[in-house]
Amino acid sequence: MSRKITSHDPAAGFFRRLRNTLGPKGMPTDDRGRMRMVLDSMILHIHPAKVDVRTLRFSYTWGLGGLSALLVVMLMSTGVLLEMNYTPSPPQAYLDILNLRTNVWFGELIRNIHHWSANLLVVVSILHLLRVFFTGAYRPPRETNWIIGVVMLLLVLGANFTGYLLPWDQLAFWAITVGTSIVEYVPVVGSWLSNLLLGGPEVSANTLLNFYALHISIIPVSIVMLMSYHFWRVRKDGGLSVPKTTAELAAPEEETTRPERVTTIPHLVRVELIWAVTWIAVMLTVGMLVAAPLEGIANPDISPNPAKAPWYFMGLQELLLHFHPVIAAVLIPVLALGALALLPFYDISLGSVGVYFRSWRGRYLTLIATSLSLFVTPVWVLVDEFALHWTDWLPGWPTWISNGLLPLSLLLLGFYTLQAALRMIFKTNPEERILIGFTYLFVALIVLTIIGIFFRGEGMQLFWPWEIVPAH
């Protein structure tokens, strides 16, 4: 019997009473005590007292959601420290970063950890999204959590983007200039919106202040609130979706074999701690070894050549080189994000939840879609760059049609033909077609991003990566 000791225990001395306010001493040794501890603790309460043992399988979740959460915590701790040595006003912002690197105890380390954790968070939240997608875990009842996830991904990108400007160096200034100029292409309200965001017609001291407010309060507070909701929903939706092997999919679960449930302490908490400590060590090491970039102070009169957006927007920037901005920066992203967020509402088959790639056949189809996209996307980039001159061929046409809707429709037609062909060959069902479509488009985005990062050089022309001269 583990009865809770309160701080009012009259038998205890002063120090014991003080200590007892923190909670029971020592780890409970029986399962009842362990479950009590979870239920009694505020932080551990994000977990249920017991979990289905199958959901603990590492190769199901890859610990990606937990790692995202850890990175958010690390970003907040290092971010608060950075804030205390930073003035959001040019040119002091830049001088403060220099000071941080040379004069502040561990300033460089804190900055590096913040920088690399932020970049890793973008990668890890996208990987988490992929694992949720490929296991079908977004399907009912988890559709709300999927939408929250999409919103959090946007907030993570927003946090990164607003943080990018803060060092106020050339890299920051021009990446944000190019990135925010896209806003002006939003029909009707574009320039009004851009003016509001930048606090004027171009990136300036006002922009720095706006971005600072977004970066240190509005976005992180929203992320923390949504994260809490995200975790609460995992519990409300009955814990994680349960992984199934393809064999288990074929032979439907017998109700007689009741799932084995184990106590959260130690089974879940232990792996979470190991995982967290490992990644803290990794980030510390990276922070000690790899310096976050910093260029010369921002000079609004001299644009570097080439001026590139932050790496996670390179796919978008690559699209901008091929389509009229309204199509590339507004229509395509809005359609893609809409299709992503609403996924659980049109992909509604439930049978394969918990099975990676839906089925054995699904693995082959995923592989086929990946290979096709790996081939088609670079070829299309080259053809569009060197052989297609829509605006010259259709001189009288508005460019948002000739270099926008028209090529986009052709691409969509090609995409549809491909789906139809795969449907003929493999008799694909709806969930497989969604699997193929998502994989194909996601790989295309990755390819465009890689081309933007590694194959675009001076004047945003195509080069081999080893021929590119650094921006000047």
Next chain:
Amino acid sequence: MTEINDTNITRRDFLKTAWSVIGGITALEAGALAIAYMQPRLAEGEFGGVLTIGAVEDFPPGSVTHITDGRFYLTRFEDGGFVAIYQRCTHLGCSVPWEQTENMFICPCHNSQFTSDGDVLNPPAPRPLDLFAVSIEEGIVKVDTGNLIVRDQFDPAHVAYAAQENE
């Protein structure tokens, strides 16, 4: 309790609706207030206000002068007319340098090219460089950097002349 029917709203329904309407209006007001609060803050004499640039004679006809503080180029045509061309590229916002040897503006970011009056020679820029209004008062050139003139093509109405030269 009276029956709820479609011709008669109950006291409770009325209050509910009234509260939602008041709540909605308050939310709208708060939103409008926040947006108004965030409007760009501009000041006279700095970029964003009216700048005094100099005497007309300082700028020879057929010249392009970079006014760094105002973030624009003052182009004076052969006929003596002035335009103030905002240096920000209409494609994605890079600062466009004037290349004297090539006699055009060439954007380093994605290679858009513009004539000395800002017209597009080479895309991807979708429209000519934007202008600021130039006024000439008693031989002194003034430029209002608070208002962008966005245009689709060259328009003679945007060119400012000193009074005596016009006659």
